[in-house]
Amino acid sequence: MLSEVRFEGVHKIFGAETAVEDLNLTVNAGEFLVLVGPSGCGKTTTLRMLAGLERPSYGRILIGDRLVNNVSPRFRDVAMVFQSYALYPHMNVYDNLAFGMRARGAAGSVVAERVKETADVLGLGHLLKRRPSELSGGQRQRVALGRALIRQPQVFLMDEPLSNLDAGLRVQMRAELSRLHERFRVTTLYVTHDQVEAMTMGDRIAVMNLGRLQQVDAPETLYDNPANIFVAGFIGSPRMNFVPGRLTTTQGKTAIEFLGVKTPISAGSQLTGETTGGEVTVGLRPEDLMWGRVASPDSTLTVSAEVDVVEPMGHEAYVTAVCAGETVTSRFPPRSGVRTRERVELALNPARLHLFDARSGRTILQRPVAGGADVRRTVREARKEEPAEGRSDLQRQTGARGAPSRAEEIS
Amino acid sequence: MSAVAARRLADKELIVVPYRRVSVSALATNVVLILLGCFFLLPLLWMVFASVDANPDWAIKIPTPTLANFADVIGRADALSSFRSSLILAGTTTVLTTLLALLAAYPLSRMHIPFRRSFMLVILFASGLPVSMLVVPVYQIYVYLGWLDSLYTTALFLAASSLPFAIWLMKNFIDAVPLELEHAAAIDGASTFRILRQVVLPLTVPGIAVTAIYTFINAWGAFIIPFVLTYSPENQPGPVEIYNFMGSHGLFKFGDLAVFSLLFSLPVIVLYLFMSRYFSGAFNFGGAVK
Structure with missing residues (x-):
C-alpha cells in the first residue's frame, strides 16, 4: 500500500533554537523525495520527526490519512536507514534482518522466507551467518537497507545512508537504491547534504536552509529555475556565479546591465517580480559562461576577463577569471592551453541568465525549462505509469542501467 | 613488527x-x-x-x-563455614548491587533527568567515602532493627556501600551502547521491553560482568563490615576468619594461615583473569555504527 506523507505547519524548537520552521511539505505516494541542504538546516530533524524520534513543537504530521504526531515510532509503520547503519552488533545478518518481523510477531517460516527473499535481492545470501563486524562498509549498508526493505513499510526514511561509503561504492549504491525504488515504489524521504545524490536519485528535491523549506521541485526544474539565490548556489557544481547588476531599459525593452555589458531580457523569459531600485543579482552557471573560441552561436554576449586559476579536471577545466572586478568561474574544454593572467574572451547566452532581487534573494525571472530535461522527465514518468508486471526483466534492467548513466551525467 | x-x-x-x-x-x-x-x-x-x-x-x-597443612585446614569446620559465609555474603551483595546498579544506570544514561550531572557527582563523591566512617551509626541502626549477625542483612549494607561506584561504572558501559541502536529497534517495531532484553542487555553484558566481578571481589575481601555486624562463628566470612587465625586460636599456625589465605585468594584470582578478558577483548561494538 502506498501512502503519502504530509507535514503541515510543522515547527521544531530546541530551547532557543528553531531547527525547523513552518514546514509544509507533501511526499506523494510512491515518490522518492530527497531532502537536501547544508548541515544544520533541519533536514535530519524533519526526518526524525517523521520517524517519531522527535516530537514536533507545532504542526501536524500525517502518514496517509493518519495523524502520527503522538504515535510512537513502533506503530508508525516506517523503516529507517541510519547514517551509521545502526546494525545490532551482537546479531548475525540473518537476525538483524529478521528482528523487525519478529518484533511484529511474524511466524518463523514467514520470517525465514522473507529474509531469504530480501537477502537475494541485495546479494547478501552468503553472508547471513556473519556478524556486522565481519562485513565491509558496503555490505553493512546493504544489511541496513535490507532491514528496512524486509518490513514492507509504508514509508522509507533514509538519513544520509551513503555518506560513510567510499566514492566508488557510493556511485554504485546510488544506482542500486534507484533500482530498488523503481522496483518497490515505496514512498521514500531521503536526507542528504550531497547535491549529486539529490539530483540523481530524487523524483523531486526539497531544499532546506536554516530550518526553512526553500523550494520543492523536480531536479531539472530546480536546476533551471531556482527559487532564490540559496537554491541556485546550492544546486550545481561548480557553484553558480553571482554578480551584481541593474535593471534598465534599452529600446523600450527591459534590459540587464552587468559585468559592463547590457542585454535585453530574452524572449522566452519573463520578469515575475519587482525589485527595489533596479538592483539585481545576476546568476550565471559556469557551463553557460563559455570560452569565446568554442562558444555556441547563441552565446551572443561577450565579456573580457583575466584568468586567475585554471583547475584541470580531465574531461574539462574550471577556469576562475576576474571580469570587470568580479570573480567568475567558467567551464572550459580540456587542454585549452589557457594560463594564469592571460586575457580571455568569455561568451554567454542571454537566455541562460538567472535574475534575483538583490535585497531578498528571490528570483524575479521565469525561464523556460530546458528542452532536454523535459524529454527525460516524460520518459521517466511514462515508465512509472507502466504496470510493473507488464515489464520484462530485460526492460527492468535497462531501466536500472539508466540510473547510473544519469548519475554520471550530473556528477 | x-x-x-x-x-x-x-x-x-x-x-x-x-x-x-x-x-x-x-x-x-x-x-x-x-x-x-x-x-x-x-x-x-x-x-x-x-x-x-x-x-x-x-x-x-x-x-x-x-600437604599436611592443606589436610588440616580442609578438615576444620570453621574454615569451611567461613567459605560458605563468604559465598553467601559476596553472592548476595553482588546480585543486589548489580541489579540495582543496572536499574539506576540505564535511566541515568538515557533519560533527561533534572540535575543529572550533579547527581552523578554526588554518587562519585559517595563512592569515595571510607565505609569505616559509617560503622558506628550503622551498627546502632542494625541493633535497633535487630538485624545483627545475619549474612543477608550484612550483605544489604555491603551492597549499599558498593552501589555508588557500581552505578558509575555501569553508566559508563551503557553510555557506550549507541542510542541509535535503540532507535533502530523502536522503528523496527520492538517494544521497550524487547529493546531492553534483546538489544541493550546483550550489549551491556561486559559492563554487567565487570560490575558483578568487581563487586564480588570487594565483598569477598570485606573485613570491617562483617567483623562488626556478625559475631557467631558460623557467620564469620573469610577475612574475619583469617584475623581469628592470628588471634583467638592461641598459637600461630603459620601453615594453616598460609593455606587458608591461599585457598581464599583463588576465587579472586580466577575472577580477575576472567574480568581482564572483558576489559580487553570482548568489549566491541564493531559494525554497530559505521
Missing part, C-alpha cells in the same frame, strides 16, 4: 638493527618498580612456601614439602 621478528629478519637479510640503548632514567624506573613489586610478591611467595612447609614460621625459606 616485534623486535624479535625484526631481529630474525635482520639475521636473514643482513640488515643492521641497532640495539636499544638503556637510559639511566629507564633503569631507575625499573629498579623502583622491581622494589615495589617485591613488597607485593614477597608475602605471596611466603604464602605459597609456608602452605606446603612442614615447619613454617614467619620467614621465607625453602619448604620441607608436606
Whole structure:
C-alpha cells in the first residue's frame, strides 16, 4: 500500500533554537523525495520527526490519512536507514534482518522466507551467518537497507545512508537504491547534504536552509529555475556565479546591465517580480559562461576577463577569471592551453541568465525549462505509469542501467 | 613488527638493527618498580612456601614439602563455614548491587533527568567515602532493627556501600551502547521491553560482568563490615576468619594461615583473569555504527 506523507505547519524548537520552521511539505505516494541542504538546516530533524524520534513543537504530521504526531515510532509503520547503519552488533545478518518481523510477531517460516527473499535481492545470501563486524562498509549498508526493505513499510526514511561509503561504492549504491525504488515504489524521504545524490536519485528535491523549506521541485526544474539565490548556489557544481547588476531599459525593452555589458531580457523569459531600485543579482552557471573560441552561436554576449586559476579536471577545466572586478568561474574544454593572467574572451547566452532581487534573494525571472530535461522527465514518468508486471526483466534492467548513466551525467 | 621478528629478519637479510640503548632514567624506573613489586610478591611467595612447609614460621625459606597443612585446614569446620559465609555474603551483595546498579544506570544514561550531572557527582563523591566512617551509626541502626549477625542483612549494607561506584561504572558501559541502536529497534517495531532484553542487555553484558566481578571481589575481601555486624562463628566470612587465625586460636599456625589465605585468594584470582578478558577483548561494538 502506498501512502503519502504530509507535514503541515510543522515547527521544531530546541530551547532557543528553531531547527525547523513552518514546514509544509507533501511526499506523494510512491515518490522518492530527497531532502537536501547544508548541515544544520533541519533536514535530519524533519526526518526524525517523521520517524517519531522527535516530537514536533507545532504542526501536524500525517502518514496517509493518519495523524502520527503522538504515535510512537513502533506503530508508525516506517523503516529507517541510519547514517551509521545502526546494525545490532551482537546479531548475525540473518537476525538483524529478521528482528523487525519478529518484533511484529511474524511466524518463523514467514520470517525465514522473507529474509531469504530480501537477502537475494541485495546479494547478501552468503553472508547471513556473519556478524556486522565481519562485513565491509558496503555490505553493512546493504544489511541496513535490507532491514528496512524486509518490513514492507509504508514509508522509507533514509538519513544520509551513503555518506560513510567510499566514492566508488557510493556511485554504485546510488544506482542500486534507484533500482530498488523503481522496483518497490515505496514512498521514500531521503536526507542528504550531497547535491549529486539529490539530483540523481530524487523524483523531486526539497531544499532546506536554516530550518526553512526553500523550494520543492523536480531536479531539472530546480536546476533551471531556482527559487532564490540559496537554491541556485546550492544546486550545481561548480557553484553558480553571482554578480551584481541593474535593471534598465534599452529600446523600450527591459534590459540587464552587468559585468559592463547590457542585454535585453530574452524572449522566452519573463520578469515575475519587482525589485527595489533596479538592483539585481545576476546568476550565471559556469557551463553557460563559455570560452569565446568554442562558444555556441547563441552565446551572443561577450565579456573580457583575466584568468586567475585554471583547475584541470580531465574531461574539462574550471577556469576562475576576474571580469570587470568580479570573480567568475567558467567551464572550459580540456587542454585549452589557457594560463594564469592571460586575457580571455568569455561568451554567454542571454537566455541562460538567472535574475534575483538583490535585497531578498528571490528570483524575479521565469525561464523556460530546458528542452532536454523535459524529454527525460516524460520518459521517466511514462515508465512509472507502466504496470510493473507488464515489464520484462530485460526492460527492468535497462531501466536500472539508466540510473547510473544519469548519475554520471550530473556528477 | 616485534623486535624479535625484526631481529630474525635482520639475521636473514643482513640488515643492521641497532640495539636499544638503556637510559639511566629507564633503569631507575625499573629498579623502583622491581622494589615495589617485591613488597607485593614477597608475602605471596611466603604464602605459597609456608602452605606446603612442614615447619613454617614467619620467614621465607625453602619448604620441607608436606600437604599436611592443606589436610588440616580442609578438615576444620570453621574454615569451611567461613567459605560458605563468604559465598553467601559476596553472592548476595553482588546480585543486589548489580541489579540495582543496572536499574539506576540505564535511566541515568538515557533519560533527561533534572540535575543529572550533579547527581552523578554526588554518587562519585559517595563512592569515595571510607565505609569505616559509617560503622558506628550503622551498627546502632542494625541493633535497633535487630538485624545483627545475619549474612543477608550484612550483605544489604555491603551492597549499599558498593552501589555508588557500581552505578558509575555501569553508566559508563551503557553510555557506550549507541542510542541509535535503540532507535533502530523502536522503528523496527520492538517494544521497550524487547529493546531492553534483546538489544541493550546483550550489549551491556561486559559492563554487567565487570560490575558483578568487581563487586564480588570487594565483598569477598570485606573485613570491617562483617567483623562488626556478625559475631557467631558460623557467620564469620573469610577475612574475619583469617584475623581469628592470628588471634583467638592461641598459637600461630603459620601453615594453616598460609593455606587458608591461599585457598581464599583463588576465587579472586580466577575472577580477575576472567574480568581482564572483558576489559580487553570482548568489549566491541564493531559494525554497530559505521
